[in-house]
Every structure is written in structure tokens, then in C-alpha cells.
Amino acid sequence: MPNNKGTLEIRSLSKSFIVDNNSLQILNDINLTVHSGAFVTIVGSSGCGKTTLLRIMLGLENHYTGEALIDGKQIIGPGSDRGIVFQDHRLLPWLTVGENVAFGLDKLKRKEKKLLVDEHLKLVGLNGFESAYPSQLSGGMAQRVAIARALASKPEILLLDEPLGALDALTRMYMQQELERLWLLEKITMIMVTHDIDEAIYLSDKVVIMSSRPGVIKKIIDVPLSRPRNRASSDFTRIKAEILEEFHLGTEYPFAYAI
Amino acid sequence: MKRLAISKKTKAILGGIAFPIVLTGLWQLFIFAGFSSARFLPPPFKVFQKFVILFSDPAYSQHIAVSLQRVMIGFFIGTLAGFLFGLLMGLSKTAEKIFAPFFHAVRQVPMIGWIPLIIMWFGMNELPRVLIISVAAFYPITLNTFSGVRNVPREYLELASVYGFKGLTLIKKIIIPAALPSIATGISLGLAMSWSVLMVAEIFIQTAFGVGTQIQKGRDRFDIALVIAGIITVGVLGYAMTVLVQKIVQAVERGRVISTEK
Known part of the structure; x- marks a missing residue:
């Protein structure tokens, strides 16, 4: 039986913080649908609001305009349908x-x-x-x-806020395999924020690219590769180049991918 | 090498008693050199003799027992009150605003400054003696509980809100365990304070029993050996209690290393 739980929808969501009496826009008109059972990664430079967006999904941030829905219901505070x-x-x-x-x-x-x-x-x-x-x-x-x-x-949705960011490179790659294994096993929705583009491509069905000031979704890139994915394959590299292009790192600096 | 066979613990104990032995030697030398009359500074041997006399009389153990009991009751009341008050001020900014200035002003008054008022109100009774001991323990325990509660890492509080923990559950599951090292420091300090104030309580609020009364009695009779024996008793007992509390704290702490690393 297909499980349709764990669908997340963000509709024209904007959020501002007040800093020294000035309104600072963090997120601007975010629209995103994550289907049940999908693995979606959000990448973007520091300060693009991706962690804020994840905190909104978690229910820790409640002041925003627009809608954040899980299975069609407005998110009101944290709940056991989401893990972090x-x-x-x-x-x-x-x-x-x-x-x-x-x-x-x-x-x-x-x-x-x-x-x-x-x-x-x-x-x-x-x-x-x-x-x-x-x-x-x-x-x-x-x-x-x-x-x-x-x-x-x-939980129906597992939210991951740079979960592997503090690990060394080898442990990190091993943990990426582990996350994939768990995702295939548990069949739940996973939404991850990361800085690491390889990690994003390795794990996700969709990579959401955000840019900063204010945080907007620049592009959503599908990753239609079969699993487990080969990090050295030409398709993998092609998608990587496509993503790097969005950060203006594609053509000039083919080997620089640290964001 | 044979010398390496001495365990670390034995070494620590030997190291700890070395200095008192040297000090006693110097004390004896001081007397041999004729710098002092035996009336003002009796030789170590006389003080030792006084100890033998004191401990062969069951009354002395009773003095000690009374002092220990007095400290324990006062310390217990002070700990409980300080913990609750510190928790209240730590949890509520409003409570802090209302009580903290008053608390900080009151704690500037040395315990001995309260003695005249306390005697006038309560007389020379057990109640005021226990009262000042508990107040002495109350201050450091309040302060340390307060700072422990205030310094619970924000990350833990966020985790608790993710899991929907509020009120008493939050206090029980996150706040008290996270603040425990600080509370334990407060308890150790509180015990040390109780013990030092015991002397004030026993010497200034006159009583028939307690180690402090023996020191006072020594003074009245100009028996310096008795005064010194009393001081040593107080020091050794106080030290033993501190070590005991440290052991208890360590047992509580065992296995849990509070890490604030990210």
C-alpha cells in the first residue's frame, strides 16, 4: 500500500526579522512542494535562509506570511509527525x-x-x-x-539540518550511504539542508538551490539517477556542473565547489 | 624500582600530611629555641596530650555529635530553600527582578552582623543557631542553582521544545540535569559555609554543647592547648565533610561529562 503521508507544501512564504528597528527580509516568496517519500536537499550559500526555512517546517519559527502545510494542514509548532x-x-x-x-x-x-x-x-x-x-x-x-x-x-518527515557538516570527509561519505539506506528502508520523506553539493546529488531526488538576500529559490534541479549513485559517473558530474553554474562557479573554476 | 610500587593514592595522602608534620616540627623548634613561653604556645606534645584527655572523655564525642547534627540540620534546610529559590529566580525573569536586588543586598551582611538581632529576637536558643547555619548555606546554593539554570544551553531547550516538553517535565528532564554540576558546586560551597558559621553560632550564641563551646572554654580558662585542640578538631572534621560531599558529587557525576562543545 502506498503511503501518502509526509507531503510538505510551502506556498508564497516570506519571513522577515526585525534588526535594530529595520525589517530584514530572510525569505521571499518561497514555493516548494515535497512529495511523500521524497528526498529533497536544500543547498545555498550561508545566510540564504535555508536553516530558517527548515525551522519553519519544524515549527520553531511561527511568524511569517504565506503557508506551510503538512498533508494539507497548517504547521502549528513542533509535532511528532516531524523528526529533526x-x-x-x-x-x-x-x-x-x-x-x-x-x-x-x-x-x-x-x-x-x-x-x-x-x-x-x-x-x-x-x-x-x-x-x-x-x-x-x-x-x-x-x-x-x-x-x-x-x-x-x-515521523512522516525527517528534517536534517546539515547533519553531516561536522564530520570528517570519509565518515561523511559513509554516513551518506547510511542515510540513503535508512531512507530506502523507512520510506519516509527526508528534507536536508547542506552546503555540500556532492552530498546533495548523491542523496536527493530534487536539489533546491537558494540564493541569498533575500532568500529565494533560484532553481530546482531533478536528479533522475538510479541508486546507488556513482559519484564519478558522467551523469553525476553533469548535474554537478549544472548546479555549480547556478553559483557562478561552473565555467571559470571547474574544480572549485566549496561554497 | 621499589619506590614506584607506592600507589598514587598513598602518595597523595603522604603529600597531604607532609606539610602539617613539617609545621609541627617548626613549632617544636620554635619552642626549643626559647622564642615563646609554654603559657602562650604549648609544645605539640601538650596539645597531643590534650587530645588524648579529650577523646578519653565521652563528653567530647558528644560535643562533636551535637556540632555535626547542628550543621546537618542547618545545611539541609539551607540547601532545600536555596535550591528552590535559585530555581525560581533562574526560571522566571520576573522573580529575578523582584528578589535579586534584595537578595544581593542582604547577603552583603556578614553572618556575625545578624547575631545581635537574632539573639534579641530568639534568645540563646538552638533555633537561631540552626537558622544562621542554614542562611550561610542558602546564599551559595541559591547563587549556583540560579546560574546553573540560567546557563542551560539554548540547544537543549530547543530540543525540548521540538519534543513538546514544557513546565515540570522540562524542569525535570532538561533544566535540573543540565544545571546539576553548578548546583553541586553550590552544595559543596554551602557545606563549607555552614561549617565555618557553626563556630560563630556556638561561640556567640552561648550553649553548653558543641566543639565551639570547647574553644570558648579554653579561652575562658586560658588553656591554649585546649583552644588549639578545638581548632584542629574543627579543621579536620570540616575537611572530612568536604571530602565526603566531593565523593558524593563525583558519584552523581560519574559517567556524565557535560560537554558544551558544538
């Missing part, structure tokens, strides 16, 4: 790995809780670590626990 993985793992240092994964499962019975914790630790390949403390984990492991915590409450 931040750039810093944000595990609570006084809780064990298991207790951290169970953090959002307050309403469940002990037994159900344990079952979900075991299931999700196993999912991210960390079974046997439930009684370790976050300080004993490496960066990549901690981030996997954070992903397990976000998935344990069974």
Missing part, C-alpha cells in the same frame, strides 16, 4: 545512548519503549551501545544515535 537531526548531535550528556533514543517516547510503556530503542539502535548499527554515554562515542556514532532518536518517534 541537527548539525551538532545534541544528545543529552547525562543520558545513556538508549535513554537518548527514548527521549521523545515519554508516553509509551517501558516495554514498548525498549522495543523501539532496540529496533532503532539496530537500524543505525549501534546495537549493544545502549548503556554507553554520548561522551564515549565518536562524532559519526553520536550522529547516528541522533538519527535513531529522530526516527524512533516514527
Whole structure:
């Protein structure tokens, strides 16, 4: 049975912050539809409002004009239909790995809780670590626990705010494969903000390119490649060139892709 | 090498008692050199003798027990009140605005400054003695609980709001655990304050029992050996209590390393 839950719609959304009595526009007329079960990445330079947009989807930012809808319903505050993985793992240092994964499962019975914790630790390949403390984990492991915590409450949409940004290059590529595996397995919508264009192409069905001051969607690029994707294939490189073009990095500096 | 066989712990203990031994040696030398009459500074041996006499009399243990009990009751009340008050001011900016200026003004008054008023109001009773001990513990615990609660990382609060934790759940699941290291520091400081104020309470609000009364008695009789023995008792007991509280704090902290790294 196809699951149609986890559709996100943003309609003519604009947001401003007031700085020193001046209104500063962060997002301008954003229109975006993310279909159920899709993997969409938002890329853009610093200050383009992509994190603000993700916070709006999460329900942490409530003052804006326009609409932000999940399955046709207006987003009012955070909810268990959405999970979040931040750039810093944000595990609570006084809780064990298991207790951290169970953090959002307050309403469940002990037994159900344990079952979900075991299931999700196993999912991210960390079974046997439930009684370790976050300080004993490496960066990549901690981030996997954070992903397990976000998935344990069974969200329809997983929001990822530069989740791999703090990891070294190799761990990062490994974690990209892990994210893809989890996405294929869980069949939920994933929306990720990233700086890394390779990461965006590797993972997404659609790459949303934003530009700054004010933050607007410049272009949405489809990535119709089959999975798992080969980072060295000519199609991959072609799409990369297309994206880099948007940042005016395409022709002049073919090897510079750091944003 | 044989010497390496001494454990770190033994070394720490040996290091800790080395200085008092040297000091005692100097004290003895000072007397041998004839710089002081035995009336003003008795030799270490006399003080040791005084200890033997004191501890062979069950009354001395009772003095100690009374002092310990007094501190414990005062400290407990002060801790509880300080924790709740610090939590209230930490959670509510309004409460801080209302109470903080008054609190900071009042805590400038040294404990000994309250003694005349307290004696006039309550008389020479147990209540005022316990009261000033609890107030002494109250200040550092309030301050440290307050700053611990105020300095809970914004990231944790955001995480809590994502999961919809509010009110008591938020306090229980995020605020108190995150503030705990700071609260523990406050408790250690509070205990040290209680113990130092104990002497003020026992010497200025006269009583029949307590280590402080023994020091006072030594003074009345011009028995300097008794005064020194009393001071050493207070120092050693205070130190033992501090170590005990540190151990408890460490046990609570074990396994949880608060990291503020991003």
C-alpha cells in the first residue's frame, strides 16, 4: 500500500526579522512542494535562509506570511509527525545512548519503549551501545544515535539540518550511504539542508538551490539517477556542473565547489 | 624500582600530611629555641596530650555529635530553600527582578552582623543557631542553582521544545540535569559555609554543647592547648565533610561529562 503521508507544501512564504528597528527580509516568496517519500536537499550559500526555512517546517519559527502545510494542514509548532537531526548531535550528556533514543517516547510503556530503542539502535548499527554515554562515542556514532532518536518517534518527515557538516570527509561519505539506506528502508520523506553539493546529488531526488538576500529559490534541479549513485559517473558530474553554474562557479573554476 | 610500587593514592595522602608534620616540627623548634613561653604556645606534645584527655572523655564525642547534627540540620534546610529559590529566580525573569536586588543586598551582611538581632529576637536558643547555619548555606546554593539554570544551553531547550516538553517535565528532564554540576558546586560551597558559621553560632550564641563551646572554654580558662585542640578538631572534621560531599558529587557525576562543545 502506498503511503501518502509526509507531503510538505510551502506556498508564497516570506519571513522577515526585525534588526535594530529595520525589517530584514530572510525569505521571499518561497514555493516548494515535497512529495511523500521524497528526498529533497536544500543547498545555498550561508545566510540564504535555508536553516530558517527548515525551522519553519519544524515549527520553531511561527511568524511569517504565506503557508506551510503538512498533508494539507497548517504547521502549528513542533509535532511528532516531524523528526529533526541537527548539525551538532545534541544528545543529552547525562543520558545513556538508549535513554537518548527514548527521549521523545515519554508516553509509551517501558516495554514498548525498549522495543523501539532496540529496533532503532539496530537500524543505525549501534546495537549493544545502549548503556554507553554520548561522551564515549565518536562524532559519526553520536550522529547516528541522533538519527535513531529522530526516527524512533516514527515521523512522516525527517528534517536534517546539515547533519553531516561536522564530520570528517570519509565518515561523511559513509554516513551518506547510511542515510540513503535508512531512507530506502523507512520510506519516509527526508528534507536536508547542506552546503555540500556532492552530498546533495548523491542523496536527493530534487536539489533546491537558494540564493541569498533575500532568500529565494533560484532553481530546482531533478536528479533522475538510479541508486546507488556513482559519484564519478558522467551523469553525476553533469548535474554537478549544472548546479555549480547556478553559483557562478561552473565555467571559470571547474574544480572549485566549496561554497 | 621499589619506590614506584607506592600507589598514587598513598602518595597523595603522604603529600597531604607532609606539610602539617613539617609545621609541627617548626613549632617544636620554635619552642626549643626559647622564642615563646609554654603559657602562650604549648609544645605539640601538650596539645597531643590534650587530645588524648579529650577523646578519653565521652563528653567530647558528644560535643562533636551535637556540632555535626547542628550543621546537618542547618545545611539541609539551607540547601532545600536555596535550591528552590535559585530555581525560581533562574526560571522566571520576573522573580529575578523582584528578589535579586534584595537578595544581593542582604547577603552583603556578614553572618556575625545578624547575631545581635537574632539573639534579641530568639534568645540563646538552638533555633537561631540552626537558622544562621542554614542562611550561610542558602546564599551559595541559591547563587549556583540560579546560574546553573540560567546557563542551560539554548540547544537543549530547543530540543525540548521540538519534543513538546514544557513546565515540570522540562524542569525535570532538561533544566535540573543540565544545571546539576553548578548546583553541586553550590552544595559543596554551602557545606563549607555552614561549617565555618557553626563556630560563630556556638561561640556567640552561648550553649553548653558543641566543639565551639570547647574553644570558648579554653579561652575562658586560658588553656591554649585546649583552644588549639578545638581548632584542629574543627579543621579536620570540616575537611572530612568536604571530602565526603566531593565523593558524593563525583558519584552523581560519574559517567556524565557535560560537554558544551558544538
